[in-house]
Amino acid sequence: xxxxxxxxxxxxxxxxxxxxxxxxxxxxxxxxxxxxxxxxxxxxxxxxxxxxxxxxxxxxxxxxxxxxxxxxxxxxxxxxxxxxxxxxxxxxxxxxxxxxxxxxxxxxxxxxxxxxxxxxxxxxxxxxxxxxxxxxxxxxxxxxxxxxxxxxxxxxxxxxxxxxxxxxxxxxxxxxxxxxxxxxxxx
Numbered sequence: 552x553x554x555x556x557x558x559x560x561x562x563x564x565x566x567x568x569x570x571x572x573x574x575x576x577x578x579x580x581x582x583x584x585x586x587x588x589x590x591x592x593x594x595x596x597x598x599x600x601x602x603x604x605x606x607x608x609x610x611x612x613x614x615x616x617x618x619x620x621x622x623x624x625x626x627x628x629x630x631x632x633x634x635x636x637x638x639x640x641x642x643x644x645x646x647x648x649x650x651x652x653x654x655x656x657x658x659x660x661x662x663x664x665x666x667x668x669x670x671x672x673x674x675x676x677x678x679x680x681x682x683x684x685x686x687x688x689x690x691x692x693x694x695x696x697x698x699x700x701x702x703x704x705x706x707x708x709x710x711x712x713x714x715x716x717x718x719x720x721x722x723x724x725x726x727x728x729x730x731x732x733x734x735x736x737x738x
Contacts, residue, residue: 574611
């Protein structure tokens with residue numbers, strides 16, 4: 552049985568931000584444990600310890616991103632692979648994706664991300680990526696949330712701003728549709 556609960560998918564403290572996805576309960580508890588253990592010298596070992604602390608009957612697939620300002624980014628995952636629970640935590644130097652990584656909407660990030668763009672310049676790209684991803688995977692993607700991580704602060708964008716960004720993304724998508732198919736066609 553699947554359930555959808557519209558709630559935050561980002562947890563923060565004064566040092567890091569953690570996004571989490573897939574099984575809601577397991578991922579929430581995992582994010583809490585990550586907040587308590589990061590930043591650390593060995594992220595892979597920390598995720599392994601967190602995975603091992605989850606009772607076997609409560610283990611479900613979990614993945615997400617860990618941002619440690621100013622420049623550290625990790626993708627973590629605890630998943631059933633090759634008949635066993637496998638934790639991983641991989642660093643990335645530019646950007647990373649968690650969740651539906653095979654979604655065709657990933658085109659947007661691969662096409663437009665540039666390392667020299669500022670956080671503020673990248674916010675509309677992130678909003679467009681998530682909004683267009685929802686169109687392809689309505690059951691698994693939704694609820695736009697954005698956290699910005701700078702050297703000395705981590706901030707969740709206010710709900711009003713994310714609603715505005717989502718609206719702009721929908722309008723942009725409509726404009727692209729009209730450029731391809733002409734006015735009056737909506738998909």
